[in-house]
Amino acid sequence: MPSNADPLGQSVWTRPPRSRGAQPTLSRAQIVRTAIELLDEKGLDGLSMRRLGERLAAGATSAYWYVATKDELLELVLDEVMGEIEVPEVGATDWRTAATALAHGLRSMILRHPWVTGLFGVRPMMGPNAMRMSDRTVGVLTAAGFSGMDVAYASSLLMSHVIGSATMEAAWKRSITPGTSVSEAVDELRPYIDEVSSRYPHYGAWWRENRGMDPENLQDEGFAFAVERLLDGLQLWLDRRNEAGPA
């Protein structure tokens, strides 16, 4: 363990960076950037500390001066990509537009970096970028009329849905042979689905009715549909509460 290891259970985010001494040839930022490069190219399994060292033109274990463990590096990486999402400032638009932007921004980040889905489950996101996003979300929802625990509930509803659906979408995309389009993949699978779905009554019936659909924009449309329904549900709750309140 390098000497900057965490003595008191503090997280990566609270520990100050080093300052004096020989000038470093590496940096946290560079390490994180390179790790993301590697992850984008080869996926979560494709990142090993040795490969990272190689790509950095450094020794296999050199990164360990800047990062206590691989898990910690992954925490930094997760927060870094969270920084790619932009949430409108409070008051810039109505809350529905802002929430929609948040949802779509988060989703497209995940589709850009599908390996993040493997990182969401491990530790709660507390990095500065994730916090900044939470902060804006809280602001937007508060301005919309939510208060108290409802804010937390609504924001978690939003985030959870996006994370869940993008996780499943990424899983599906990963399972098709790379390079083929969605339509081609579905065409390939069609006989198999025919066979399987025939054994399940409701699913089979649905499939017989809908096997002709164009699968190209299905994921996008499904996501947009879900976000609308979800915001409808929240809006309805606000409306009902406003009706009941001033009575």
Add this chain to the structure above:
Amino acid sequence: MPSNADPLGQSVWTRPPRSRGAQPTLSRAQIVRTAIELLDEKGLDGLSMRRLGERLAAGATSAYWYVATKDELLELVLDEVMGEIEVPEVGATDWRTAATALAHGLRSMILRHPWVTGLFGVRPMMGPNAMRMSDRTVGVLTAAGFSGMDVAYASSLLMSHVIGSATMEAAWKRSITPGTSVSEAVDELRPYIDEVSSRYPHYGAWWRENRGMDPENLQDEGFAFAVERLLDGLQLWLDRRNEAGPA
């Protein structure tokens, strides 16, 4: 690779089990059961093929006769725990009750086996238990009045939300020292949250108003709230459509 390895890219589910020959001392079912035991005790990282062999009182690589790779074993394991969820048959209750049962059933399965969150993202779920669940879900939603792609959208909305929120809940639970209750954990974290939240305006304001809340049933309440909003949103869409249709 054992000789029953998949020659044509078929999945685990289509390959028939072995029949003739020396009577086996192991079985797929037993292997899967033991793997789940180990996973429940030690988490995703705690499962190694060697440990599995040990616990089975067998050689380190013996399980490889029944399972081509560890990933395949995990696919079986995932489907096995999916079998723990019960979805009401179509017509047994109104669709809202059925959907609520599905959501809560899936959530409590995930909280019982938190390691599954690491499995959702890797491959689409196509095992028999997952299919059975999808089938019932499709049935319930069709009976409710959804049709065509809406069925897929609505069912994915439901599942995605549960998976996302349970993933984040499991992450949070994992990060607190085991054995301490939720309230104790929050009490421990309180000074840290005070410090962090002060740097984020909206989040900080929200925290100052709400730092006194009782965190004990927060997760449960938040989940129930979200499911209600989500079903409201779907219901509203059905209503609007029924209004517009017969006009």
Add this chain to the structure above:
DNA sequence: CTCAAAACTCGTACGCTGTGCGAGTTGCCT
């Protein structure tokens, strides 16, 4: 009953992983 083949079990080994350790180098501060 005989016997080859099928059905399994498992010890060994290979290449990979994360990372602790300690010796080596560099450059600032007194």
Add this chain to the structure above:
DNA sequence: AGGCAACTCGCACAGCGTACGAGTTTTGAG
């Protein structure tokens, strides 16, 4: 000038997934 802090990195270790092939048991065919 000298010492120490800041870094770099080769080596080694324990553990991983799993390919391989030799060993054991049971079966069905002749």
